[in-house]
Amino acid sequence: xxAQPSLTGAIEDAALRSDRFRFEREADWKRLEAIxxxxxxxQLYRLSDEDVQALPVLYRTAASSLSVARxxxxxxxxxxxxxxxxxxxxxxxxxPRSSLGTWLxxxxxxxxxxxxxxxxxxxxxxxxxxxxxxxxxxxxxxxxPDWYGSLVPGGLADARVPGASREVLMQSLDGTQGSSGLAxxxxxxxxxxxxxxxxxxxxxxxxxxxxxxxxxHNTAGLGAMLWLFNGQGLLPEFAAWLSVHGTTELLAILLxxxxxxxxxxxxxxxxxxxxxxxxALAGRRAAQVMTGVVLMLVIAALLEGFARQLxxxxxxxxxxxxxxxxxxxxxxxxxxxxxxxxxx
Amino acid sequence: MSAPPSPRLRGSGRERMLVTPEGIAxxxxxxxxxxxxxxxxxDLVFVALLxxxxxxxxxxxAFGGLAGFFEAGEQSGGLGAVEFLFVVWIIAMFLxxxxxxxxxxxxxxxxxxxxxxxxxxxxxRDNGRLSVEMVIARNLLRDIELFLPLVFVASASEEGxxxxxxxxxxxxxxxxxFPFWNRDRLRAGDIVAGTLVVxxxxxxxxxxxxxxxxxxxxxxxxxxFAFTDAELDVYGEYELQTLERVLRENRRESxxxxxxxxxxxIGRSDGQGQERxxxxxxxxxxxxxxxxxxxxxxxxxxxxxxxx
Numbered sequence: 001x002x003a004q005p006s007l008t009g010a011i012e013d014a015a016l017r018s019d020r021f022r023f024e025r026e027a028d029w030k031r032l033e034a035i036x037x038x039x040x041x042x043q044l045y046r047l048s049d050e051d052v053q054a055l056p057v058l059y060r061t062a063a064s065s066l067s068v069a070r071x072x073x074x075x076x077x078x079x080x081x082x083x084x085x086x087x088x089x090x091x092x093x094x095x096p097r098s099s100l101g102t103w104l105x106x107x108x109x110x111x112x113x114x115x116x117x118x119x120x121x122x123x124x125x126x127x128x129x130x131x132x133x134x135x136x137x138x139x140x141x142x143x144x145p146d147w148y149g150s151l152v153p154g155g156l157a158d159a160r161v162p163g164a165s166r167e168v169l170m171q172s173l174d175g176t177q178g179s180s181g182l183a184x185x186x187x188x189x190x191x192x193x194x195x196x197x198x199x200x201x202x203x204x205x206x207x208x209x210x211x212x213x214x215x216x217h218n219t220a221g222l223g224a225m226l227w228l229f230n231g232q233g234l235l236p237e238f239a240a241w242l243s244v245h246g247t248t249e250l251l252a253i254l255l256x257x258x259x260x261x262x263x264x265x266x267x268x269x270x271x272x273x274x275x276x277x278x279x280a281l282a283g284r285r286a287a288q289v290m291t292g293v294v295l296m297l298v299i300a301a302l303l304e305g306f307a308r309q310l311x312x313x314x315x316x317x318x319x320x321x322x323x324x325x326x327x328x329x330x331x332x333x334x335x336x337x338x339x340x341x342x343x344x
Numbered sequence: 345m346s347a348p349p350s351p352r353l354r355g356s357g358r359e360r361m362l363v364t365p366e367g368i369a370x371x372x373x374x375x376x377x378x379x380x381x382x383x384x385x386x387d388l389v390f391v392a393l394l395x396x397x398x399x400x401x402x403x404x405x406a407f408g409g410l411a412g413f414f415e416a417g418e419q420s421g422g423l424g425a426v427e428f429l430f431v432v433w434i435i436a437m438f439l440x441x442x443x444x445x446x447x448x449x450x451x452x453x454x455x456x457x458x459x460x461x462x463x464x465x466x467x468x469r470d471n472g473r474l475s476v477e478m479v480i481a482r483n484l485l486r487d488i489e490l491f492l493p494l495v496f497v498a499s500a501s502e503e504g505x506x507x508x509x510x511x512x513x514x515x516x517x518x519x520x521x522f523p524f525w526n527r528d529r530l531r532a533g534d535i536v537a538g539t540l541v542v543x544x545x546x547x548x549x550x551x552x553x554x555x556x557x558x559x560x561x562x563x564x565x566x567x568x569f570a571f572t573d574a575e576l577d578v579y580g581e582y583e584l585q586t587l588e589r590v591l592r593e594n595r596r597e598s599x600x601x602x603x604x605x606x607x608x609x610i611g612r613s614d615g616q617g618q619e620r621x622x623x624x625x626x627x628x629x630x631x632x633x634x635x636x637x638x639x640x641x642x643x644x645x646x647x648x649x650x651x652x
Binding site (some may be wrong): 033036073 | 452480532535634
């Protein structure tokens with residue numbers, strides 16, 4: 001055992017060289033631990049500027065202490081402490097860099113539309129499936145009106161059932177009398193639609209098949225209703241009534257279905273990557289699209305709850321609906337072309 | 345992952361290596377299934393409690409307000425206020441269900457309150473940063489993994505079970521058992537998001553062993569127990585660390601037992617009644633010898649490995 005001249009206090013008492021190494025650096029470790037603990041609790045505002053500046057340096061010091069300790073020290077407790085400390089500090093230093101605000105800005109400023117464009121094959125498939133669903137719904141009900149009851153849920157159908165007179169159907173499209181209950185209606189619609197679209201997305205995990213079934217089921221109901229209104233010569237009025245919010249809502253459902261399909265398709269055909277990497281890549285892209293879908297559904301609910309009930313004229317309704325659709329398409333196709341490549 | 349698990353970490357198969365950008369390998373431990381289940385259960389309880397509390401609070405405001413409006417004879421104003429509260433309620437329920445996990449896992453701690461209590465957190469599988477998209481993706485999948493099948497199970501059991509109930513239960517079990525079917529214990533959400541759930545250890549810095557001896561005034565006993573190189577060469581790093589653990593726990597019976605074992609092994613008969621001092625001295629000298637060897641590049645993993 002070597003007895004070398006040493007520094008002060010505890011360092012002097014330490015008989016082992018590795019313990020002296022530890023005492024010389026202990027204060028830095030403790031300081032790093034305090035800073036990390038405060039950041040973990042989200043109390044960034046309570047950190048001084050010095051501490052914030054010192055964090056990366058302290059982290060690197062602790063990391064190098066760890067690799068030195070692994071070479072010279074057999075003090076298991078200190079090594080375990082350093083491993084835990086460096087790991088915690090690593091998560092803080094290399095944690096999510098962007099705050100939610102910054103992320104949202106990048107998201108709205110083109111990140112979202114780039115992600116949507118990156119999954120265009122899935123969008124086209126989902127669109128084809130939805131169109132097929134509408135056609136199937138129409139044909140089924142045209143062949144046998146009894147199908148109507150099983151395609152359109154009872155609560156939604158209300159007075160809109162086969163055999164209803166033209167006046168009743170006309171009445172159901174009016175909805176301008178009395179503005180009370182609109183906000184509650186809008187909130188309810190949003191919550192319901194958002195949950196359905198999250199479901200469509202999540203079901204993509206089973207290789208996309210259930211997502212497609214959900215899309216077909218939902219659009220078949222739409223086809224059935226189209227048939228019903230067409231029977232009374234009210235198709236243009238119904239289309240106008242639907243288009244106010246429907247263009248936004250159907251687009252959102254389309255994208256939700258496409259997101260689910262994107263994941264399912266990637267997992268079934270991962271290409272050059274491993275299944276896990278491919279799934280993770282697709283999942284992150286789809287998650288971004290889904291965030292946009294939820295926001296779209298908020299807008300759709302507002303349009304449905306307010307704009308549609310306040311504008312009764314079919315021409316006005318159609319204008320609003322098509323205008324909003326044009327806005328969405330321009331936004332999706334136009335933004336984020338330069339900053340985000342094909343692989344956003 | 346990128347480096348094989350270190351041989352020092354024995355057992356459960358939950359150890360992974362994370363290599364920091366500085367090139368330092370950090371051992372991380374995957375969260376146990378029990379910790380994850382417990383964390384999820386706690387989070388669900390928290391969410392349910394918050395939902396109930398919000399509902400009760402909003403309902404009582406609504407009824408109180410409505411009564412006030414009726415007394416004032418203004419029913420339409422009252423209904424407007426109630427409608428507003430209803431909107432708040434719908435949105436609050438939606439957010440509790442969908443945003444609770446999102447909000448907390450996006451924080452610097454990367455963990456919901458339940459996960460914090462269980463001492464675990466979310467991490468990116470590729471050793472990179474945990475991104476917002478990952479957290480969104482892993483939590484959106486909760487819908488089919490958890491909420492939906494549970495709703496189905498509940499509604500099927502109300503209708504008397506049968507085939508629908510079994511199907512819903514099977515659905516639930518498929519996702520609940522997902523972590524058992526892959527090496528990294530990923531649930532469906534983790535697969536899609538590219539995330540892992542790992543333990544987040546929190547350790548206090550223990551007192552240094554050699555300094556603790558010095559402080560307790562036993563520095564001179566070290567001279568009383570001096571061990572020859574031959575006596576020290578019996579053990580290696582693994583035994584040293586076991587001894588360290590025993591000394592830190594400082595329980596009389598185990599100290600006695602370990603002291604007897606060591607004394608028998610190296611053929612010494614002294615140290616009876618002074619077990620602590622004997623072991624402190626042996627620990628200090630063994631560690632000094634092994635560390636001196638380390639500096640020369642000679643390591644002795646345990647008592648079975650030859651020197652150098």
